[in-house]
Amino acid sequence: MKKNILLSIATVFLIISCQQNTKSEEVIESDTLSRKQTHHPQDTTQHKDAAAKAHDAVMKSVEIKEHTIKEIGILVYDGVNDLDAFGPRYIFKNIMGTNVRTIALQPGNVTTVMDLNFQPDTTIDQVDSLDILVIPGGFRGTIENVYNEELLQWIREIDKTTQYTTSVCTGGWILGKTGLLKGKKATGNWFRAQEMLADNGATFTNERYTQDGKYWTSAGVTAGMDMSLAILTELTGEDYAQAVMLDMEYDPKPPIKGGSVEKTSPKVLRFMYTMYSTMADPIFEEFEKKK
Structure with a gap:
């Protein structure tokens, strides 16, 4: 998956640039149908050349900032x-x-x-x-x-x-x-x-x-x-x-309300705070004595 991330980006932007008003479901359906089509052997080179040109064109149109992180x-x-x-x-x-x-x-x-x-x-x-x-x-x-x-x-x-x-x-x-x-x-x-x-x-x-x-x-x-x-x-x-x-399909949707102090019920918050304190305090005391 990681090795194909740039190809994934290219595909996304090709779809966007050519079909800006097309719904996501229609894009997926169209892509599925196109993959099911049968091509004649003599068309293979032509299709590869067209795909390569489309890929290069889209890659040039996508703005990916340069960075110096190594x-x-x-x-x-x-x-x-x-x-x-x-x-x-x-x-x-x-x-x-x-x-x-x-x-x-x-x-x-x-x-x-x-x-x-x-x-x-x-x-x-x-x-x-x-x-x-x-x-x-x-x-x-x-x-x-x-x-x-x-x-x-x-x-x-x-x-x-x-x-x-x-x-x-x-x-x-x-x-x-x-x-x-x-x-x-x-x-x-x-x-x-x-x-x-x-x-x-x-x-x-x-x-x-x-x-x-x-x-x-x-x-x-x-x-x-x-x-x-x-x-x-x-x-x-x-x-x-x-x-x-x-x-990553990173679009979190937790099943219940929670996950922060503000969204947690007072009784659960008290339980968690007491548990953490009971565990942490002896460890802090242990290392404070070693100072």
């Missing part, structure tokens, strides 16, 4: 949230001409918060510059890395080279601890977001994602995909971003 790194560690890391990875892998790598703290496999075990592409000691850095969240692993000065210093150094430094969910706790968000507007996972960001000199926006200069932060888990799509749009333009969204 190296994208996604920090991973034991206990990282799966979708925090792999949601942005899926989207950024669509940026042509880029190298997207998962970057671990040390050699060996990483196990996510949902028990996915995988081999990262490289380690932090092998990376000294990036164009985009993504810092995902998690739970215990995230809190542990809030106190990991080696990692915090690596992020500070990498930030000197980035065009975008980003965080997803509680990954903002790690990014905030570096001091890079001081005086910035930022967002993060709803749990103690305002408190955690304020402790690091940032102002909580309570938005799905927030940009302040080159710093992009997002709320919990799935919001990292929205943030990544926003960055993709800025880099490549709306047309290409929309093509990627269609490739």
Whole structure:
């Protein structure tokens, strides 16, 4: 699917340019019928030539912005949230001409918060510059890395080279601890977001994602995909971003109302806050004592 994304874009824009007033259902039906037609063998070369010319013409008509992004790194560690890391990875892998790598703290496999075990592409000691850095969240692993000065210093150094430094969910706790968000507007996972960001000199926006200069932060888990799509749009333009969204069929429609503090019932919110506090407080206390 990924290898054919440019061809998909070309097909979309060929249909739009030739049949601007045609409904989507009619386009699909017409395409289905055309694929069912039988052509004589002698027509094959003619059809291939026509298809190639149509493809070239449409590709020239589609505006895909040029960018200078080459190296994208996604920090991973034991206990990282799966979708925090792999949601942005899926989207950024669509940026042509880029190298997207998962970057671990040390050699060996990483196990996510949902028990996915995988081999990262490289380690932090092998990376000294990036164009985009993504810092995902998690739970215990995230809190542990809030106190990991080696990692915090690596992020500070990498930030000197980035065009975008980003965080997803509680990954903002790690990014905030570096001091890079001081005086910035930022967002993060709803749990103690305002408190955690304020402790690091940032102002909580309570938005799905927030940009302040080159710093992009997002709320919990799935919001990292929205943030990544926003960055993709800025880099490549709306047309290409929309093509990627269609490739993903990214058009969320949850079955019930929920998913944010504002849309969650008070009793469920109290339950979740109490559960998170019960889990997080002992971990924070553990690492505070080690300081």
